[in-house]
Amino acid sequence: MATQPPEKIIAGCEKKILKAFYRAAKNVPFYKKLLDEKRIRPETIISLKQFTQNVPVIDKETVFPVNSLTDICYEGFLDDVCLIYSSSGSSKVFSFGVETWENRENLAVGLEFLLDNAFRIFDKKTFLINCLPMGVKVFTRTIPVAETSVREDVIIALILKLKDEFDQFILVGESPFLKKVVEEGIKASVPWKDLCVNCITGGEYISETYRTYMSTLLGIEKGKPESGIFIVNMGLSELSLSIFSENVETINIRQAAIHNDQLRRSLAGKEERRVAPLIMQYFPQQTWLETLPDENGNPELIVSMLHPKSKIPLIRYNTGDQVKLMSYLEMEKILNKYGVGGLLPTLKLPFGIISGKKLSVIDKQNKEVSVTEIKEALYDKIDVAGKITGNFRLLTDNGKILLWVQLKSEVENCNGLREQISDSISKYTSGLIAVELYPYDRFPYGVEHNFERKNQYV
Template sequence: MSQPFEDVLSAFRRTAERVPAYRALLSEAGVRPDSIRNLDDFRSLPVTEKRNTFQRFPIEELCLDGRLGRLGAVLTSSGHSGVFAFGLTEADAMPATTQWIDTLLDMLFRVRSRPTLLINCLPMGVKVPTEACTLAETSVRPDMAVALVAAFGKHYEQVVLVGEAAFVKHVLELGRSRGVAWGRHRVHVIVGEEPLAENARGYLEGLLEIDSAEADAPLVISSMGVAELGLNLFFEAPPHRAIVQLRRALHRSKELRSAVLGGGDWVPCLFTYDPQRIYVEFDAEESLLVSTLSPWTRVPLIRYRTGDCGAFVRIPATVEPALADAGVPVEQLRGLPLVTISGRGHHVRAGDAAVFPEAVKEALYHSAALAERTTANFRLASGPERARVRIQLVPGVEPNDELNRAFAAEIARYVAAPVDVRTEPYAAFGDGMALDYERKFTYLEDR
């Protein structure tokens, strides 16, 4: 038995012995914990998810030994699914959590040697504990974030903005309109909450005047966490730029995309993860299953379905030379666990063809001249022959046929199915007003 599976088996046995809710689930499924001896046995275990854990059981029954213990922090999920889940951090673990985040930030941005202002623009309740940075928490107030940079930016070597892509877009555009010269500041962006379109990365880099070809250029990177499992479970960096460059190369080349991912008109998020922290599976429907491995996790979860879809990525050796020619440091990727996360798998239909919101996001950001005219909020609907999309424009921009045609042409780059496009004034759109930045946006009319 390999060492990694010993860790998985230990996590399973600990959870089966010490978590009342998991004992009940195994009993109902007729599973005897001592019968789980190998990886095949483990993969036969029942899948857990929000509805048969957090919705069904009191929170203490999901904890080790059926007790909350002395908690230092509670992280709440978005509630987007209709069920709230919770991530618990013991009080004694809080200093180690802060140290872990600061070490990660230092690996990425050298925050321990460069005075850094970190502005947390994530929705209220999502904290980024740090002692290495000066921390400002604005939640989803773009004017506050801009005011902070205008007042304090010159006093720091660098600024780190943390937030959802469309919100960070709003912050940068608002700052530009108020005279903030983003290129005079060294600004990094960490994007969370939902998948980052590769064209959105390019658009944000443009607003920040980042030349991504420079070795020490500021970073726009993506991170994926799950409240009940932990922050930064899946990440693009470290290694410093390798995964970003891989995704960018696949995004630009249909041939490379086909060789590595098997095709597709757009590239899903590419991440790595720490196999000592979590065990990752994808089931037959490509649903992501995560098992927590740390013995200090207060709410350990086994084969937990997050609601996301994806797959493992294995780069064929025969493709490495072409990737290297495209600027990808393939030597940094060898041995890394790589996965795609393609969203939740939700889509609408144009007749029999699927239309994914992730593809539309790529389209909205493809042209900077068009991207600055939209909030990047949109709503998709199915049709018997053609899908329909409504696109929200920024305040002061009025819809017209020329804009509709321009956005339709961009969408056609990433969506093969026919789509009718209608741009709508900001106030008339009806969805995605400023308050909605506090919640995950619903892109599908059909849901």
């Protein structure tokens, strides 16, 4: 993938998607029934054009609530399953992922490839702490793993006990919880800045200002991977724990886009956008990706699973994420145009330009304010980010946009904080927003966050 031409890497993927479609049409009870209802005969779909024109798009609501788990599985049984995991249910609908004993080794190999590419785990003595909620498993064959779930006290105890035993640590968790872990670790005298601590996060849109805040606390310095690396991974429980992933090179592209309006707009495809989207790569051999316009013309991600051993081989599955797809050659052309061609990643894989879920409110002047813009604003100033929990709500009242922000429990003096937040908001959106700060125990949308469910934000 580093030496072959990018067009050779994606060659054959069109044949793979048709094979994956035939496999699901023949062997998955739910899918056979769906195609029968749509009067689609799989044997008549013999080209990619026919596939995109005739094969139905499905989503979480059409698949999981109305079907048994066996009906959406390959061959309609669970006898070969080693693991079942669930989504958070924050959308009020649960989706499920299933892994087989046979595929368990492949999962470990795939994960270790990603970890070594990012963190050089085969060259450094590495300890991974999985602090993802709900028992999401991380399979490895070569490095030790602690499964702590969302227990910051356990994580802190492990780091303090093992800090002299490993060259580096990797924390895998969702962003609000990682913030709490690192901040609580500082109180417990964890020497974050003296250690090499890497982080992998995801589960929701991650702002670049959040990465900067966390890197500051951990002592991660740009251009010095030996100090740690903070990367974003995007996956879904029902598809794969990794569809898109960052690396140091894609992070550098995003950071360049922050300081170059023309580059940012070329990547995001939106003239007015002030927030730099996530820049990530994906393996075309693993997932066939498309986009379709939503009701506002924004591209939504459509995923088809290509692996011949997928137990739930979802085909043309709409994730609801706003994603712009871009080939390696297209990215190369854009970066060269703006004089930053040296940032092009080594692996010649295609890209996803990730804007996150469609979460926003609109005021009476029809100005839109998105969650992504608010996230960038709240972490824009290090001292402000240290005084808030990260939990907030965007809402409207008679056409006026309100932002309610939860303060941390120890914050008593917030003089000037509202003005600082408002100043940061003006950098990322033109919408007029009234900011209201709430003491920790008076936040209207719940006090204690157990980190098992995602924040709603809107």
